[in-house]
Amino acid sequence: MYHLQGPQVLQMLKKSLRKSLPESLKVYTTVFHMNQGNPFKLKAVVDKWPDFTTVVIRPQKQEMTDDFDHYTNTYQIYYKNPTNCQEFLGASDVINWKQHLQIQSSQLSLNEVIQNLAATKSFQVKQTHCILYMMAETMKKLIPSLLEGKNVSPNSGKPKAICQEMFKPSSLDVTHAALVNKFWHFGGNERSQRFIERCIQNFPTFCLLGPEGTPVSWNLMDQTGELRMAGTLPEYRAHGLITQVIYSHSHYLNKLGFPIYSHVDKSNKTMQKVSKKLDHITIPCGWNQWHCVPL
Numbered sequence: 567m568y569h570l571q572g573p574q575v576l577q578m579l580k581k582s583l584r585k586s587l588p589e590s591l592k593v594y595t596t597v598f599h600m601n602q603g604n605p606f607k608l609k610a611v612v613d614k615w616p617d618f619t620t621v622v623i624r625p626q627k628q629e630m631t632d633d634f635d636h637y638t639n640t641y642q643i644y645y646k647n648p649t650n651c652q653e654f655l656g657a658s659d660v661i662n663w664k665q666h667l668q669i670q671s672s673q674l675s676l677n678e679v680i681q682n683l684a685a686t687k688s689f690q691v692k693q694t695h696c697i698l699y700m701m702a703e704t705m706k707k708l709i710p711s712l713l714e715g716k717n718v719s720p721n722s723g724k725p726k727a728i729c730q731e732m733f734k735p736s737s738l739d740v741t742h743a744a745l746v747n748k749f750w751h752f753g754g755n756e757r758s759q760r761f762i763e764r765c766i767q768n769f770p771t772f773c774l775l776g777p778e779g780t781p782v783s784w785n786l787m788d789q790t791g792e793l794r795m796a797g798t799l800p801e802y803r804a805h806g807l808i809t810q811v812i813y814s815h816s817h818y819l820n821k822l823g824f825p826i827y828s829h830v831d832k833s834n835k836t837m838q839k840v841s842k843k844l845d846h847i848t849i850p851c852g853w854n855q856w857h858c859v860p861l
């Protein structure tokens with residue numbers, strides 16, 4: 567097991583992962599942000615270096631003090647060879663299987679490795695598979711082959727105007743975490759609220775303030791650089807607010823050079839409509855998460 571540290575070696579890793587997009591997307595974007603100051607203090611671990619076959623991104627051990635906090639105890643994985651990957655994850659102490667944890671990967675095929683490990687390491691696993699979207703500009707830069715045959719013009723995806731007297735663009739502050747948490751599909755508890763606070767403190771957010779001067783529609787980023795936790799207060803829905811929020815947020819982040827992507831549940835038709843309107847393009851491998859709980 568090798569811990570990769572320092573900007574040069576992380577650059578090398580990022581360069582290598584770029585060649586395996588979109589399957590390496592989740593790890594690639596996390597390493598991208600590790601190279602930009604590493605706000606979540608994550609670590610990159612590989613089985614071999616430089617000819618790695620498995621990469622695991624994880625928090626530092628001292629951050630993982632709560633065995634039940636699967637929001638913090640989150641690992642991103644990319645592998646080239648399933649047998650090596652299973653061996654690496656099973657034999658080394660790279661993953662603490664005694665904790666409640668999440669695994670994220672752009673490789674759906676990782677499921678088989680995790681299911682095999684669940685039997686030997688005695689944990690229960692719940693898999694979530696969602697639609698993965700990427701902003702056209704990011705795709706053009708990172709995976710142009712996926713844009714072939716798609717008609718995307720530079721100004722497409724621009725949403726219709728919203729009432730500028732009523733809604734003011736702003737960013738969230740940490741006191742808004744409770745509001746975001748209330749509407750986050752994966753949240754609604756104290757641990758998720760702490761995770762949201764950390765995301766607000768470490769990455770750019772975007773919101774619209776309503777007539778009362780408080781957020782009515784918002785969008786965040788998580789530690790992997792993914793756009794997440796979008797929401798609009800029920801009384802302000804269907805006025806085009808989230809479309810405007812995500813458009814503005816993603817264009818701002820794109821100017822910073824960040825890769826822009828997100829996921830949407832297969833049942834969330836409204837967000838699928840929003841993503842389509844914004845010309846965010848689906849990626850075939852999808853978005854995958856495994857929530858593991860020790861038995």
Ligand SMILES: CC(C)(COP(=O)(O)OP(=O)(O)OC[C@H]1O[C@@H](n2cnc3c(N)ncnc32)[C@H](O)[C@@H]1OP(=O)(O)O)[C@@H](O)C(=O)NCCC(=O)NCCS
Nearest residue numbers: 749796797798803804805806807808809830836837839840
């Ligand atoms: C999904 C959600 C963020 C949408 O916010 P919103 O501000 O209402 O979205 P918009 O107004 O920009 O809607 C975009 C489109 O969907 C339509 N729409 C919005 N809500 C709808 C509904 N309940 N049923 C049908 N269509 C709907 C809008 O009319 C609009 O279409 P149009 O431009 O053709 O008129 C909001 O419903 C919400 O917070 N849901 C709970 C949390 C959630 O699901 N977050 C997303 C996680 S990925």
